[in-house]
Amino acid sequence: MDKRKAILEAAVELIGAKGYTHTSMQQIADSVGISKGSLYSFFPSKEDLIISIYEHYQQLVFERAFVIGLNDLPPYERFAKQFQVQFEGILEYKSYMKMHMRGETAQSSEKLESMAHRMRGRLFSWLERNLLDLYGDQISPYKWDLMWMTQSIYTSYTGLMISTESTIGPEELGQHIVRQIDILANDFLSGNSHPLLDDEMMRPFSVGMDREGAFTSFGKREEAWKAVYDKVHSLNGDYYLDVIDRISEESRKSKPDELVMKGLFQLLKEEVELKAEAEALEEQLLP
Amino acid sequence: MDKRKAILEAAVELIGAKGYTHTSMQQIADSVGISKGSLYSFFPSKEDLIISIYEHYQQLVFERAFVIGLNDLPPYERFAKQFQVQFEGILEYKSYMKMHMRGETAQSSEKLESMAHRMRGRLFSWLERNLLDLYGDQISPYKWDLMWMTQSIYTSYTGLMISTESTIGPEELGQHIVRQIDILANDFLSGNSHPLLDDEMMRPFSVGMDREGAFTSFGKREEAWKAVYDKVHSLNGDYYLDVIDRISEESRKSKPDELVMKGLFQLLKEEVELKAEAEALEEQLLP
DNA sequence: GAACTTCTTGACTCACTAGTCATTTTACTT
DNA sequence: AAGTAAAATGACTAGTGAGTCAAGAAGTTC
Numbered sequence: 001m002d003k004r005k006a007i008l009e010a011a012v013e014l015i016g017a018k019g020y021t022h023t024s025m026q027q028i029a030d031s032v033g034i035s036k037g038s039l040y041s042f043f044p045s046k047e048d049l050i051i052s053i054y055e056h057y058q059q060l061v062f063e064r065a066f067v068i069g070l071n072d073l074p075p076y077e078r079f080a081k082q083f084q085v086q087f088e089g090i091l092e093y094k095s096y097m098k099m100h101m102r103g104e105t106a107q108s109s110e111k112l113e114s115m116a117h118r119m120r121g122r123l124f125s126w127l128e129r130n131l132l133d134l135y136g137d138q139i140s141p142y143k144w145d146l147m148w149m150t151q152s153i154y155t156s157y158t159g160l161m162i163s164t165e166s167t168i169g170p171e172e173l174g175q176h177i178v179r180q181i182d183i184l185a186n187d188f189l190s191g192n193s194h195p196l197l198d199d200e201m202m203r204p205f206s207v208g209m210d211r212e213g214a215f216t217s218f219g220k221r222e223e224a225w226k227a228v229y230d231k232v233h234s235l236n237g238d239y240y241l242d243v244i245d246r247i248s249e250e251s252r253k254s255k256p257d258e259l260v261m262k263g264l265f266q267l268l269k270e271e272v273e274l275k276a277e278a279e280a281l282e283e284q285l286l287p
Numbered sequence: 288m289d290k291r292k293a294i295l296e297a298a299v300e301l302i303g304a305k306g307y308t309h310t311s312m313q314q315i316a317d318s319v320g321i322s323k324g325s326l327y328s329f330f331p332s333k334e335d336l337i338i339s340i341y342e343h344y345q346q347l348v349f350e351r352a353f354v355i356g357l358n359d360l361p362p363y364e365r366f367a368k369q370f371q372v373q374f375e376g377i378l379e380y381k382s383y384m385k386m387h388m389r390g391e392t393a394q395s396s397e398k399l400e401s402m403a404h405r406m407r408g409r410l411f412s413w414l415e416r417n418l419l420d421l422y423g424d425q426i427s428p429y430k431w432d433l434m435w436m437t438q439s440i441y442t443s444y445t446g447l448m449i450s451t452e453s454t455i456g457p458e459e460l461g462q463h464i465v466r467q468i469d470i471l472a473n474d475f476l477s478g479n480s481h482p483l484l485d486d487e488m489m490r491p492f493s494v495g496m497d498r499e500g501a502f503t504s505f506g507k508r509e510e511a512w513k514a515v516y517d518k519v520h521s522l523n524g525d526y527y528l529d530v531i532d533r534i535s536e537e538s539r540k541s542k543p544d545e546l547v548m549k550g551l552f553q554l555l556k557e558e559v560e561l562k563a564e565a566e567a568l569e570e571q572l573l574p
Numbered sequence: 575g576a577a578c579t580t581c582t583t584g585a586c587t588c589a590c591t592a593g594t595c596a597t598t599t600t601a602c603t604t
Numbered sequence: 605a606a607g608t609a610a611a612a613t614g615a616c617t618a619g620t621g622a623g624t625c626a627a628g629a630a631g632t633t634c
Binding site: 019102104151152153155156157163172173179180196197200 | 305
């Protein structure tokens with residue numbers, strides 16, 4: 001089976017528990033049940049391993065939010081739902097998040113630096129997109145303050161979720177966060193508070209954003225999702241939208257029911273217009 | 288010359304820049320201009336060194352807020368001012384904060400763990416005290432949510448301050464944060480939002496708080512400050528209060544004017560009742 | 575089943591660093 | 605100036621861990 005994936009998982013587990021520097025390649029190899037030499041045939045260095053970990057898990061966590069972004073809930077609900085599914089993802093990949101929160105990595109290199117920058121950029125452009133959808137252009141002068149506070153609240157609740165055993169429900173938490181943002185945003189919009197941050201100061205955090213939005217071109221799966229959603233939207237009628245939303249829901253489960261998925265895809269494929277896109281996505285989700 | 292202090296400063300600088308594991312005792316020794324053997328005569332191990340660093344700088348940053356807590360500004364202004372002086376402190380000890388933010392330390396030991404717990408407890412009990420002073424007991428059900436969000440906003444703005452060159456003014460920032468807390472608190476109090484966190488979940492974060500408040504018994508200097516402020520408050524009249532506030536202001540400067548300080552202390556010492564306390568504090572501040 | 579290719583292994587090298595301690599240097603005393 | 609106590613030094617020990625590679629195992633082909 002997928003040995004590469006097994007390595008990533010074992011590494012995340014160990015690094016999450018003991019930290020990057022206190023986890024040796026030997027221990028990772030032992031934990032997967034292979035030799036150090038083998039390990040090095042998959043990842044040419046420890047640094048490459050940690051980068052691959054980040055890329056792998058980031059993809060998993062963000063993809064959820066991306067897919068939610070495609071359906072057409074009203075902005076407020078969609079934002080909350082996106083938080084929710086990310087929190088669900090985080091609960092599922094707890095040890096990845098533990099690792100991430102420790103923050104300790106290799107001596108920062110070019111590669112690592114640019115990856116961190118991309119990750120941050122992705123988060124911020126997602127937040128920006130949502131703020132603009134919610135409040136329109138009038139929010140622009142306050143967007144950095146809002147994004148900054150949102151990001152910090154988001155991060156710290158994430159930390160809370162993974163460190164305490166008594167799970168806070170992802171749904172509640174998503175709604176909570178959006179509500180707090182809304183309160184702060186309205187206060188800004190009513191002119192009571194003044195912003196502290198501006199484009200100039202935040203330049204290091206603003207990544208050249210894709211016109212398309214926050215989540216473009218991050219993987220074949222995401223493209224396949226987008227293609228299906230776009231097609232579904234072009235045909236009107238809610239039926240296929242319900243089907244694809246149901247597929248999205250099922251695919252987020254930790255053990256999606258393969259038969260249910262197959263059946264749902266069958267429904268999509270009945271429509272000739274959708275056939276190609278549906279098959280492409282099915283290919284991605286059921287290998 | 289205080290060699291111990293020189294070591295702490297050099298170590299903070301190096302660890303802040305390169306991280307704990309990538310800074311060797313040899314490099315620290317070289318940077319101070321002493322030998323490794325000497326270094327080990329001050330700090331019996333690397334772990335002891337990092338703990339001493341934390342104790343030293345935590346003291347410096349928090350002491351400022353402690354002293355502000357003693358004067359009698361109205362709660363809202365006092366809270367903002369406390370944030371402000373902490374931010375000023377943070378700017379002054381930037382590399383300490385960089386080090387702290389990296390978060391990476393030795394394999395967590397008993398000692399380190401308990402120090403981290405104490406630090407967190409100190410921050411939270413300070414926040415709690417201020418929330419109670421501002422809103423009274425009615426805020427209790429919402430205090431954890433507010434404290435949690437405050438702490439996360441505080442931490443993330445701190446990170447922003449040390450990472451961007453364009454300094455955000457500590458005064459503005461202090462006011463900004465208190466204003467945001469106020470908005471969120473009022474929303475809770477008006478019953479629009481429901482709290483998410485409770486005592487049960489937050490047990491790991493609540494430290495057995497001193498009855499006295501958040502900042503007690505953290506050092507001789509703080510006790511001396513408290514003694515003077517208490518005496519000044521017992522005598523009434525604003526004169527001595529103005530003097531001691533002025534002393535507090537001067538002492539926060541990076542290079543306090545020694546003559547000004549001496550003169551101000553002279554003014555206090557004119558009052559027989561204050562003489563002993565004033566001398567004790569002067570002893571602490573002008574060694 | 576022999577010849578050949580690909581994968582896997584773990585002993586080995588090399589670089590690094592926390593912590594020690596016999597020896598030397600400096601500071602102080604008489 | 606000699607003697608003694610205290611402080612500073614840096615070569616040394618012992619341990620760790622990233623990354624390599626020659627030799628061996630497993631799989632494939634004819």
